[in-house]
Amino acid sequence: MDHNKLALPVGTTLDRFIMRKQEDFPYATGELSQLLRDIALAAKIVNREINRSGLIDIAGAYGSQNVQGEDQQKLDVIANIRFIRALRNGGEVCTIISEEDEEMIQTGNNQGKYVVAIDPLDGSSNIDVNVSIGTIFSIYRRVSPTGTEGTERDCLQTGTHQVAAGYVIYGSSTMLVYTTGNGVNGFTYEASLGEFFLSHPHITTPKTGAIYSINEGSSDHFSEGTTAFVAYCKQQNYSARYIGSLVADFHRNLLKGGIYMYPATKKAPKGKLRLMYECNSLAFIVEQAGGKSSDGRNRTMELEPKGMHERSPLFIGSTELVEKAEEFLAAEYSDVVAAL
Numbered sequence: 633m634d635h636n637k638l639a640l641p642v643g644t645t646l647d648r649f650i651m652r653k654q655e656d657f658p659y660a661t662g663e664l665s666q667l668l669r670d671i672a673l674a675a676k677i678v679n680r681e682i683n684r685s686g687l688i689d690i691a692g693a694y695g696s697q698n699v700q701g702e703d704q705q706k707l708d709v710i711a712n713i714r715f716i717r718a719l720r721n722g723g724e725v726c727t728i729i730s731e732e733d734e735e736m737i738q739t740g741n742n743q744g745k746y747v748v749a750i751d752p753l754d755g756s757s758n759i760d761v762n763v764s765i766g767t768i769f770s771i772y773r774r775v776s777p778t779g780t781e782g783t784e785r786d787c788l789q790t791g792t793h794q795v796a797a798g799y800v801i802y803g804s805s806t807m808l809v810y811t812t813g814n815g816v817n818g819f820t821y822e823a824s825l826g827e828f829f830l831s832h833p834h835i836t837t838p839k840t841g842a843i844y845s846i847n848e849g850s851s852d853h854f855s856e857g858t859t860a861f862v863a864y865c866k867q868q869n870y871s872a873r874y875i876g877s878l879v880a881d882f883h884r885n886l887l888k889g890g891i892y893m894y895p896a897t898k899k900a901p902k903g904k905l906r907l908m909y910e911c912n913s914l915a916f917i918v919e920q921a922g923g924k925s926s927d928g929r930n931r932t933m934e935l936e937p938k939g940m941h942e943r944s945p946l947f948i949g950s951t952e953l954v955e956k957a958e959e960f961l962a963a964e965y966s967d968v969v970a971a972l
């Protein structure tokens with residue numbers, strides 16, 4: 633009996649889980665394990681900042697805009713600093729792309745084998761109103777040789793090249809959910825012990841569900857296909873649930889079944905969400921949990937990134953719901969083509 637392959641019990645610490653899983657890979661050298669620990673450490677620090685954000689003056693806008701033209705919140709900047717510092721100090725990462733920085737961030741760890749794409753604080757519009765927010769990350773192995781700075785080619789890889797991806801949700805409890813391509817596991821943070829504990833082993837998402845998540849405030853700008861699918865969801869008496877924090881909406885639907893959509897609209901032809909550190913990361917998770925993710929037509933993880941902050945429409949969640957949405961969009965597309 634290969635004990636390493638045994639399912640680890642609920643309550644296993646993240647550290648122990650990472651170590652035991654590393655033993656499953658005889659050629660593993662521990663760098664990815666250490667990188668996952670570095671991310672968990674930064675998440676603990678950011679969690680502390682978020683929990684006390686109402687008490688100390690870190691609420692509100694920071695006073696500058698990021699490359700997307702969005703007003704940065706103080707916590708966006710604090711989370712960005714904390715994750716970059718942990719990844720730099722950890723030594724495993726040569727280059728970082730972050731939602732909050734226009735250019736690639738060279739860490740100085742030229743021997744580092746990994747590149748990280750990160751959304752340090754997801755759900756910025758919910759920061760000051762005590763609604764769940766998150767962090768989203770993707771990890772890639774560099775393609776350029778070690779000993780040099782990471783390149784744009786290292787950063788612009790398709791989602792299928794992710795070696796790991798995950799998110800942290802800072803909600804009623806704080807959880808870290810991630811995959812290294814061998815299923816999805818969730819860990820709950822016990823602040824008094826300063827530890828993440830395995831609480832959700834082998835997460836799988838239902839094939840279908842009765843929840844749809846989309847900002848209907850933009851419905852005037854929806855395409856015909858999106859409008860038709862939303863109408864279909866209502867006919868099916870599905871529940872509309874939209875928190876406005878991608879991580880939180882995704883997490884709920886992952887566990888309960890459902891679909892989250894941020895479609896292309898007339899005002900945002902490529903949607904809003906960023907391919908490298910929002911869409912690809914969650915696409916890897918949902919596929920590993922038995923779900924599906926696309927831009928309405930193409931598999932998210934096969935989309936060729938053209939820029940670090942490129943946007944992509946996102947339809948993600950239970951396979952049957954995403955496929956149903958794709959059917960409505962395909963009908964719209966064939967109408968468009970027929971009209972050409």
Ligand SMILES: O=P(O)(O)OC[C@H]1O[C@](O)(COP(=O)(O)O)[C@@H](O)[C@@H]1O
Pocket residue numbers: 702731751753754755756757847876877878879904
């Ligand atoms: O307000 P909208 O247009 O519905 O957008 C909400 C979406 O934008 C986001 O806040 C974008 O992410 P950031 O907060 O990281 O910029 C998502 O979390 C959320 O799903």
Ligand SMILES: [Mg+2]
Pocket residue numbers: 751753754755878910
């Ligand atoms: Mg985000």
Ligand SMILES: [Mg+2]
Pocket residue numbers: 708731751752753754755756
């Ligand atoms: Mg963000």
